[in-house]
Amino acid sequence: MTFSDGEPALSSWMAEHARVSFIECSEPWVLEEHLIASLSVPLNLDGNTHPFRPTLSALRSAAKERARIAAVLER
Numbered sequence: 001m002t003f004s005d006g007e008p009a010l011s012s013w014m015a016e017h018a019r020v021s022f023i024e025c026s027e028p029w030v031l032e033e034h035l036i037a038s039l040s041v042p043l044n045l046d047g048n049t050h051p052f053r054p055t056l057s058a059l060r061s062a063a064k065e066r067a068r069i070a071a072v073l074e075r
Contacts, residue, residue, distance in 0.1 A: 025031050036044060042052040
């Protein structure tokens with residue numbers, strides 16, 4: 001799935017706002033569970049009880065459905 005003409009805008013936003021970091025961990029699933037429980041991470045659905053979770057889940061489902069029925073873009 002692609003954002004077509006919106007792809008450059010998304011890439012620009014990510015370059016300005018998105019951050020990635022990592023640490024080595026022998027049991028990353030344990031750390032992930034702890035971080036989700038102790039931080040506000042509203043965009044992570046798995047194991048998340050953030051109040052925004054139901055809204056985000058519905059928005060993602062609707063977006064996936066729109067993408068499934070949209071015409072495929074040829075390059």
